[in-house]
Amino acid sequence: MAAARNIIFLLFIGGLLSWVACDEVPLGEYIFRYPAHFGNRIQVPANNPTTKQGVYLGRRLFYESRLSANNTISCGSCHMQEKAFTDGRKLSIGVDGLPTDRNAMSIANLLWTRKFFWDGRSGSLEDQAVFPMTNPHEMGQSLVASAAKLQATEDYPPLFKIVFGEEKVTGPRIAMALAQFERSLISSNSRYDNYLQHSDTLTTAERNGMVLFNTAPDPGRGLRGANCAHCHGGPKNYLELFHNNGLDLVSKDPGRASLTGLDTDRGRFKVPTLRNIALTAPYMHDGRFDSLEEVVEHYSEHIEQSDALSSFLQNESNVKGAHSLRLSVQEKKELIAFLHTFTDTSFINNPEFSNPFLTTRKLK
């Protein structure tokens, strides 16, 4: 009797799967794989545990252009895998053809992130996903409209049933599945990762760059450095910090001050990840720098002394009394060579993160 019921159940699931997509929907708990030195301070809300089926659905939603008002834009339009999930633009263009307020951010290792966006205004990936979906300069469609569109398809309701136990498509469920997929986007196979795990070596220039990256300059003691690690350090190339890195005397964008109302938070932004940094130009919250050369030039020569300037960048220099780092031409080259070791080519080529609709049929 039980066996018969199981067979009927399997036939039923089998029937669903053949509808849903050509490939099989994997089922079960999703196990995150990452090096031990990344640490286990991972952020998975109790009401949205990560499952293989959830990641499967989330990936399809990430590349689903029906989530936009004119069916042309998906998350993947602004977060392209080959650019470590950025879009190569100064500012992104959404459904209304107008630019977004800020530069698109890389999506990698968000499993460990607690505050999202350049100003950190969002506290979870589930919450974060609602902004691009509904923002008129991004995907420009209400959650209710998105849910209704997917509900009317042949393929999505059965997929939602496999993931959430019900065929009902809702805005929160769309966001939950997207968040599950985003948590799976782990990058841990750069040359620098392999160097830290003693399975690769760095060139002399790269090693010199690493020393500069990790050293605070102290001209009194003859120590040369760039001290990037104070804000960008650690094996993940990311520390969750918010700082003003001296781009402007008066920042046009209030940054974190828009949340706190404090003058000292003006022009203060999330210290972005440097993972895959060679792939994510242009740089900064407004995409003002086209190359890493320009970025390093900024830290070396052009730190603006505003009231909100981070204390870690005040009077940080290799020249006594100067306000910017003042690196030599060779030091700049070595620093940039080191930044290139953060590139993880297996991450941008991982088929599990790619647009599934390019290799399997589009969902009906």
Added chain:
Amino acid sequence: MKKLLLLALIWCVQMGSPSALLHAQTGNEPLVKISGEVGAALSLGIKDLKAFKQIEVRRKDRDGKDHLYSGVSLSLLLSNSGVTLGKDLRGENLTKFMLAEASDGYQVIFALAELDPEFTDRQVILAHQVDGQPLPAADGPFRIIVEGEKKPARCIKQVTSLRIEFAK
């Protein structure tokens, strides 16, 4: 279904707050919030802090020179907020810690026993002045100063929150 509605409601509330805040003006008064395992959560401004008994701690800063910091003992601030110090710091309360957070998101912790004068003579204060002057903007207005600690990493600057929690 009820759960879903609740979820949707939480969603709306979360969605509402940041956009409302986006229009907030700058020029707000900086505050330190004391919350978590306390009698009642509260937020203190510079005036409130000055109303407590002031003490001084001398220690070196990054410049390698000694400075005189003034402020309020953290044990006094916390006891005043109903945190289990003194005779109550025993049993499971010894697994409590204080998570200090700065405006840049930097976080450090102190076990409650590290802050209790019945455990240690070392002073840990919430300072608001250095050498008789208000702290510089990039360090203040509130900074934790740990007497005699070799590394300055827990002398956390621009403190915005002190949260008492149980180790799980």
